[in-house]
Amino acid sequence: MARYVFITGGVVSSLGKGLASAALGALLQARGFSVRLRKLDPYLNVDPGTMSPFEHGEVFVTDDGAETDLDLGHYERFTGVAARMTDSVSSGRIYSTVLEKERRGDYLGKTIQVVPHVTNEIKEFLKVGDDEVDFMLCEIGGTVGDIEGLPFFEAIRQFSHDKPRGDCIFMHLTLLPYLAASGELKTKPTQHSVKELQSIGIAPDILVCRSEHQIPDKEREKIALFCNVRPDAVVAAYDLNSIYEAPLAYHAQGLDQAVLDAFNISPAPQPDLSKWEDVQDRVNNPEGAVNVAIVGKYTQxxxxxxxxxxxxxxxxMSNRVKVNVEWVDAEVFDHEDAAPHLEGYHAILVPGGFGERGTEGKIKAAQFARERKVPYLGICLGMQMAVIEAARNLSNVADAGSEEFDHEAGKKRFTPVVYHLKEWVQGNHRVRRNEDDDKGGTMRLGAYNATLNPDSLVAKIYGSTAIEERHRHRYEVDIQFREQLEEKGLLFSGMSPDGRLPEIVEVKDHPWFIGVQFHPELKSKPFAPHPLFRDFVRAAKEMSRLV
Structure with a gap:
């Protein structure tokens, strides 16, 4: 059975609970333990799939089609353990499940309450798969004291009492602010945060203290005394140049040892950190630099x-170069020449997105990259915009566009080179969708296979003609335009196994121009870079030598 580490936060949000959780998972793996990481989010959305990127950041998608918090991306990148639908839950999903059970009569007419019905549902979520790994790391979103987070705190309190003694510990992440006027680190916010946690029945075993300045032994001892933890369980978390320094930095501060001590695991296996030492070396000692423009609509x-x-x-890292990312707002050149905004970059990337805003700028970015022979990677909408650009400028479909934009306008304005995907094959069954379906969870989500043309650039990059990648989209390039586009040099080099859905396009006689309908970034890791990104940066490196 798994041992549980519950990670909570206090004082302020965005302290880095997700990164601390991921780094701890990596350190436990380095000592030979198996781990799984989970995120419990108090917001009432069922999942972040319908939330604005400005509101919540990216939506991370799992192989089994769950739309989750971006922290699950950290978990995967640091541990290499593929996240699952059962690794992410929100208050909205918990309450929806409870209410569905109530409607079915599962509670036998009882009055439904937060305690025990909601908390029991949270505990059932926590139990899933606890016989599969040595450690289950569970991060609670938000900060202690948030009203919406109270059911989760009560649930993990109950859960720790239900489990055998010593099977659960609590790790609390706080802030030690520095007052320049007095030249002091202030411990009072941490003390109050711990007091708030204790007031709901949870006593932290380990404190992780974020600080911009070194924490003197005197302050560490003071925190330990007033927060009722051992001095060696007060772990400093300092600002880093790169998030990939976190495992080694936390190890140096004794985080993994503090966790093992809290579980009375002795003697503790010695860690093998060679993988992370190599990652840190590649980050800190590049042998050059490339400049990549990300042309998107959420660049703020x-x-x-x-x-x-x-x-x-x-x-x-793979190419031993530093990638300097520049964020370019696609709307800036929606109605003007893209060249002044894109000249000088060694590569251009157009990511996914939703809605019509900024799409003309993305189309111009694809045209600039195609005509100027600049390496181009289009992801999801970025692929669709590249196909529309080729249809307009190479195949004389002057009004080429997408049904996504027609739908917003309420009338047909374009020849729909990109259409609303209403039917596709998932596993052994066929999925059907309508435009008026609910927005949440109705896209083509999760891992799907694709077959590559053996003579294509992408087949060479992958080293295979059969791949599996994660998707998140509801619009698709129309296969009826394939023949006329291929005659003009835009090759459909990757297709769904049934041959109906274009997965990859590439431009013939171009150094590197690839568009993919899926999201390769979701499977990339520092110690295992995704083949497309590895080769895209290699192409940018080659371009930098020519400029």
């Missing part, structure tokens, strides 16, 4: 493209 919030940025970093 970098977390909207979190996995893409990290996948580019992984590609840079």
């Amino acid at each position: 919030l970098e977390d909207a493209y979190k996995s893409i940025k990290e996948a580019l970093t992984h590609g840079g």
